[in-house]
Amino acid sequence: xxxxxxxxxxxxxxxxxxxxxxxxxxxxxxxxxxxxxxxxxxxxxxxxxxxxxxxxxxxxxxxxxxxxxxxxxxxxxxxxxxxxxxxxxxxxxxxxxxxxxxxxxxxxxxxxxxxxxxxxxxxxxxxxxxxxxxxxxxxxxxxxxxxxxxxxxxxxxxxxxxxxxxxxxxxxxxxxxxxxxx
Numbered sequence: 001x002x003x004x005x006x007x008x009x010x011x012x013x014x015x016x017x018x019x020x021x022x023x024x025x026x027x028x029x030x031x032x033x034x035x036x037x038x039x040x041x042x043x044x045x046x047x048x049x050x051x052x053x054x055x056x057x058x059x060x061x062x063x064x065x066x067x068x069x070x071x072x073x074x075x076x077x078x079x080x081x082x083x084x085x086x087x088x089x090x091x092x093x094x095x096x097x098x099x100x101x102x103x104x105x106x107x108x109x110x111x112x113x114x115x116x117x118x119x120x121x122x123x124x125x126x127x128x129x130x131x132x133x134x135x136x137x138x139x140x141x142x143x144x145x146x147x148x149x150x151x152x153x154x155x156x157x158x159x160x161x162x163x164x165x166x167x168x169x170x171x172x173x174x175x176x177x178x179x180x181x182x
């Protein structure tokens with residue numbers, strides 16, 4: 001089943017979910033490794049790959065959001081308290097905001113530092129900002145803050161899914177899995 005139903009997520013939503021989870025995890029680790037690398041050709045090359053993957057994450061987040069907007073979202077499990085449902089929905093939208101903000105801020109940081117952003121050398125993104133070192137420093141700090149917020153929200157999101165699975169014993173976690181026998 002490609003599309004979502006009122007009771008389950010479709011394969012497209014599941015692939016977006018897990019692919020972005022893996023990519024964001026990799027990007028957080030890689031970004032921290034970049035910070036510790038000495039200046040030189042290897043860092044420049046690694047940074048270019050990081051920027052390309054960041055642009056890919058941005059594109060995937062936008063596609064995932066579009067997919068969510070044109071598909072039905074599975075209903076909450078029966079018996080889910082209204083406040084818990086509200087918090088879950090708010091957390092999902094916060095994840096979208098942070099997943100969009102992180103690569104967007106990274107692009108703005110690079111451009112304000114007068115470094116172009118290309119997609120694996122095939123396409124250079126249009127420059128939105130002129131060189132501005134103080135703005136580049138601001139975006140660098142914001143990029144560092146947002147990854148911590150994003151990681152924190154992902155941990156809370158995962159904890160919520162595990163709570164539903166092990167404590168509530170409902171189907172919230174299974175709905176995002178690839179098990180063909182629910």
